[in-house]
Amino acid sequence: MAKPKKTPRPKAITPKGFQDYFGVEVTERKTMLDQIAEVYHLYGFEALETSAVETVEALGKFLPDVDRPNEGVFAWQEDADLEKPGDWMALRYDMTAPLARVAAQYRNDLPSPYRRFAMGPVWRNEKPGPGRFRQFYQCDADTVGAPSVAADAEICMMLSDTLEAVGIPRGDYIIRVNNRKVLNGVMEVAGVLDPSDPTKFEDERGTVLRAIDKLDKFGDAGVRLLLGKGRMDDSGDFTDGAGLTDAQADIVMGFMDAKRETGAETVARLMELVGDSQVGAEGVAELETIADLMAQGGYGPDRIVIDPSVVRGLGYYTGPVYEAELTFEVKDEKGRPRQFGSVAGGGRYDDLVKRFTGQEVPATGVSIGVDRLLAALRAKGRMGDQPAGPIVVTVMDKARIGDYMEMVSELRQAGIRAEMYLGNPKNFGNQLKYADKRQSPVAIIQGDDEHERGVIQIKDLILGAKLAENATLEEWKERPSQYEVPRGDIIAKVREIIEMYS
């Protein structure tokens, strides 16, 4: 008889590009999401939780000429049934696509405007790399059906309140606002947008958009090359430019450089640049309205500023664009100081629901990068402290487990986090090692002798560890780290010790 093939043992590994989060990593994020949700709720936004799965069709990632859905999403085909082949399904890659589906599907039932927030994981089928994950949290707030820029202003104010609520103090962040319509005005004045034929110069505009998106990377000079004849990189590769004349390029560069001391001055400068373009003037007027609303609402330039150098996302959005940056310095991996940078961004996109219904619905919204914001708070030392672990009640006598469980029960009922040691109690050293690994502040010990005398031993593990590290003999004697107290004093004594350290 042939020997049956043995199945090899499966490997216990986190799938590539995914992560496991333990204890405080989970609870700190939860605390932050709760703080954000509280602000969103105060602003009248309602929670929405869609499923992780959408049809690929609804996500809009289906290319009609290929059998498999687009790259970038995790997708699979449903089993076929008698009537038709199975639909392609996929994990959502952001929170906006499901919102678009919901806004179309429930348009007769939802209030309009509809303010909603959504928090949860999204998935990207990308090649994993350092710091690039295939599942991460997003935390979005959007207003659907509000044409007024008051909706954009409101979201900027809410973003400011949110950052302060999670622990970024005023002065450590700035929210910058720009407007795609002003850029369109710039394009018009620079001669690469013809309002009477919007399809003309499409390629040039694409190159301009890509060029200004590189401002952070290549600086003024690099962007100028890309706006003009083109740019050769260090490796000798040449990128074609948009072919603008110097005068045309001046206008584009002037746009990104238009920020002045005050919002009013910036608006005036932008009007000089694009006032001749109808769409440009409209964009400047919108920025002016936003600036006025901010000023009246008390959100000064220490929190929210009009800043035309914000170019990220200008290609995607259709009106106001906003971005929150943390302005304090952190050390990069090589120890050099650098600004922490962007933690949230958003803007107005007016074709959200149109894909589904054909009807244009104005929308604006923001997405907070929760994991980056957590990293920022940790970098500032405002999170990431390992909290004290539970009290550990050790097991000295297996026959008296009921007594030990009773102690644990009492502690828990008093609101004190506590555990009985549940491993093999034979080796007492293992029990203390366990308490150490659990970062327990206190261990409780009751052998037969203590039991007969109606007492317990309470070991202060924090002090014990400190003394073990660097105490003199006198200090050891003076400050005992173990106390014998009557069994009935368990709560009082434990509370006394943990309060000493909190």
Next chain:
Amino acid sequence: MAKPKKTPRPKAITPKGFQDYFGVEVTERKTMLDQIAEVYHLYGFEALETSAVETVEALGKFLPDVDRPNEGVFAWQEDADLEKPGDWMALRYDMTAPLARVAAQYRNDLPSPYRRFAMGPVWRNEKPGPGRFRQFYQCDADTVGAPSVAADAEICMMLSDTLEAVGIPRGDYIIRVNNRKVLNGVMEVAGVLDPSDPTKFEDERGTVLRAIDKLDKFGDAGVRLLLGKGRMDDSGDFTDGAGLTDAQADIVMGFMDAKRETGAETVARLMELVGDSQVGAEGVAELETIADLMAQGGYGPDRIVIDPSVVRGLGYYTGPVYEAELTFEVKDEKGRPRQFGSVAGGGRYDDLVKRFTGQEVPATGVSIGVDRLLAALRAKGRMGDQPAGPIVVTVMDKARIGDYMEMVSELRQAGIRAEMYLGNPKNFGNQLKYADKRQSPVAIIQGDDEHERGVIQIKDLILGAKLAENATLEEWKERPSQYEVPRGDIIAKVREIIEMYS
């Protein structure tokens, strides 16, 4: 020229078997998860959050003889690279399989025993049906590496505390405990388990397991048939029986019927039945220990009982098995009263990590069906109240949006949920309809006239709705539902109205 093919509009529909949750549906579940997490944390359990995606290999759903993973999970194949074909990946179908992977992967770093809890969605690739969804929440707590039944007892106590914490009062639930080892003893005494050759009578035991699992469905008589010669159903289909003699079947039936007035009596009865079997006696001793620990911990039979009629999951678990049932009556879809039934279950399974490491690791844990528990609380009227919506500040004069935003801002800063109407303000009726849809308790109105006089109108929408329904003319006059107050009194007056209704 051929007309370019138009892509049809995508359909805006929730994928089959999935659900969208709005507003209070999201926040009520969140509140419940928070309450559960608090109890779990107090018991020393640590949060663990793994990704939604696992390799199919780690999930253990891969059949070596087929190309596609097993049914039941949503799975897809990663893109191949130069070295090898892509791995099959899948969405987790429960929280236990990822725990097994983590317990094996991090076994040198995690404390042992490891108490962990996990909450989140799981996915099942099943044919959707009424009330059967393909994504739903699980909320698990498990202790890995604890051989003692004290770990099982602890989880039962924690489950009891959890149910009370979320709002199920004592008396409205019962936790029943049974033990697979006792059933093995029953099998031995009934002659279908030979301790010297455990592979013998495997088929018979399978039939016995399936038979007792049908107790709820077919009752005593039906199960007796399945234990004996077999059973014909109403349609004439015949199910083969286990072929036990009447005497053998008596032992099995006696097991399920062994519950007595007190835990001690039940244990004594079980000992009569299976005392001759070594494994059976071991199981009874475990139940006795659990009963003792419960009694000593003050968890009386009004909360946790030894009940051998709990047979669900006995085929899967290896030691103690426990189940929480809600005992109050609800009406079924036909209006007939029925017990609400099971909302949580779990037990001991000692081969969790073995698949990965070859090493046996004892584990025990519980899973709470969050959605069923929510449904129970709603059925009892303890949840599901639509909370009041935000205050709505209406827009009477588009030019004074800044003033209205300021009012909203003031309200929010006072901790009062508020919105400015962000739709087209032209039709004032639409604004009040919007406030109605938002279930706003109060609307604020300030036209030019009020602005000049430094006042606002505050409309009590709850009273207004009541009066509109059934008030007499006198009542209308006596109890105005609209107040004119100085602009400076906005917070005080709004607070007065909402506090009247809370």
